[in-house]
Amino acid sequence: MKPLTMFAIALCAAATAGAATLSLAIHGETIHTMVGPAIKDGLILIRDGKITYVGPAAGQIVPADHQIIRAKVATPGLIDARSTVGLSGLLNQPQDQDMLEKSAPMQPELRAIDAYNARDPLVAWVRSFGVTTLNTGHAPGALISGQTMIIKTGGHSVESDLVNPAAMIAVSLGSSGVIRAEGPAAAKSPGTRAKAVAMLRAELIKAQEYAKKREAKDETKRPNRDLRLEALLRGLDGTQRFLITAHRQQDILAALRLAREFSLDLVLDGCAEAHLVLAEIKASGFPVILHPTMARANEDSENLAMDTAGKLAAAGIPFAFQSGYESYVPKTRVVLFEAAVAAGKGLGFDRALAGVTVDAARILGVADRLGSLAPGKDADLALFDGDPFEYTTHAIGTVVNGRLFADGPH
């Protein structure tokens, strides 16, 4: 029996027996902590879902109750910075496609938490490739499609896996935000790029006025509660950031213009033509969640390039990778693969790994808990039998909140 197979069986046994409270000792030939140089012959100790030790294995005593796991390479659990997994399911049938509501062009009140299926096979699928955290939710395709949330891939329930139930408000500019509503709402949907931006401006101003009226001293003059405007207010006061999907350079610039007008805190999404407006993005200070490296180049994204991540890195623009949304196949991309191809197309190993770990955590605002390996951080890890980005390497185990999953080896 090959060593890998034996190891896989050992992992499966561990996963079957594994309770959430299992204590683990990960012995890694190379450990990428993302907060310092890689550790050779290193050790990670895990108890109660948290990391208790990261450092050299030499001289460190492994407590007797820790199960020892060996891996060639250990990294922080991978973070997919923009996904629809759990709202869009594997089957692609109407009953498992909840990522886009087409009854109206702007519905910021739709919450990912009310639609996420923690047990959809796609959740386990991405987890089997080392993904431990998703920023998942409503897809591009409506002017405001809803909200995203940040969730672990534990696969039990939305509540038990939650990190941030209301992370971002998803906005689409360009052709993906234009005339996508159906039924009676189609007439109220924008038909052009300029109209879409005009509608957004009007809606944001309405939210600002709603906020003023709610402050009215005379309670009887206060407006009835409006969940849609309340969601936008959370965007306007910075509680929730706007995640604006924009591919064409003019749409990216329109997003930046909106941000200036309303002092919005943005995360730019997609950005197929980011390579044409690097200076403007850099000046804005906003981060980019870049389209999947292997995304199809069509319509608004026909000018996307596989070396854009390298250009963002060179320009000093913070960015992270995403699996994005696919209407057909693959029903989800795997963020490990998207980072891998970028690594091979000019970005290099270190920045590619940062784009699915520590940099993604910073952009999602969860770097205090996720994205790097240090005592006190969540015990989320991805284990590999070689360079994580090499096509022929296997993901041999994934640790989520201290719980070991071995769905693979994949």
Added chain:
Amino acid sequence: MPSHILAVATACLSLAVAALAQETPVAFTGAEIIPITGEPIANGVLVVQRGKILAVGSVSSITIPPGAETRDVRGKVIMPGLVDSHSHIGGAQGADGSSPIQPDVRVLDAVDVRHPSIQKAQAGGITAANVMPGSGHLISGQTLYLKLRDGRVIDDLLIKLADGTIAGGLKMANGTNSIRTPGGPFPGSRAKSAALVREQYIKAQEYKSKIERAKGDPEKLPARDLSLEMLVEVLDGKRIVQHHTHRHDDILTVLRLQKEFSFKVVLHHVSEAAKVAAEIAAAGVPSSIIIIDSPGGKLEARDLTMENCAALEKAGAAVGLHTDDGVTDSRHFLRSAALAVRAGMTRAGALRAVTIANAKMLGLDARMGSLEPGKDADFIVLSGDPLSVYTQVEQTWIEGMKVFDLSDSKDRLYALGGAGAGDPRRVQLCCFGSAWDIIIAANGGEK
């Protein structure tokens, strides 16, 4: 002389020079050569002339012909040009919605040779592809086996067989793609799909025997039927059926029909191949497989697994890979081979699956798919291991002519993408037709 005329004249001259260069043997020396049909050669030489491979072997075993031009490619890896057994590059569509069975429709009449997907395929190292109509019909039309030469018109990319016919297959499909709401001409169920196909092949058998009985007598010959003519080619083994199929039971239905009508068939996609690997192997039918980054997308692909390649290989069945471009991108074709290895296939098997195995599935292995003397000089120059994410396709050569070079900024645009990569290619060839016409002329009409 006006400058534009001068430019035209210069362009034509450079073409003629390129064609003449084919007369001079070119030796690529020092690379690791993966011939596919033989063991890898650490320090190899590949000699090409007039679009064919003259010699391939180790530096110590090959005598470079006197007067040959030598190119130092030390540190690189050379392997055969990739053959994609299922692609939709060129933006073509086949059959329309009028009927589920349209063997008379030719994708030949619809391929756009200036479509950027063809340049992107060259950038991915693909030198030949089976360009197919879609899978929304039981029979959606005739496929086209193309060499991805830098063509001006579709004729420049065609492969002519010994009898002068244009190389291509016949696209068939079963499962859910060709099933539509009952009431129209399309089948509403799997059994009906098979019944319609059987009916059609029986018609073709009768058409064939009518022609045979007529013995050339125009009075007795049946009226020409373009659809049945195609199916007779299939029955005669002259045209290979390229059959889309996903679920294990649909795969077995194809094998059942194949047995009944003894046509040559290649199974495509075969998402559940691992479940019926023994049956596929026993039928002696090859499979062309797609690797997709996650399963699903439709019910019949729910159980798609990357382990299909390994399962078929282990069962002893022939395995090829395909892009199904735009389902996966031609530029990531070698990645599919690597992912097959990740999921248990042998390295040698995976490399065959993107070269010689596919050439066999198109009936073109006598001229492509491996580096052997006498075969077409279709090869790629890689920066390193073909299965590594860090490796780049640096050059793609077809019949001794370079069609892609990563160091050329125009080609690089198609390799990586960027502003303009979605635009149709501007063809710059001029007055004498294509470069290929010139080569044909230079070789006395032979290619």
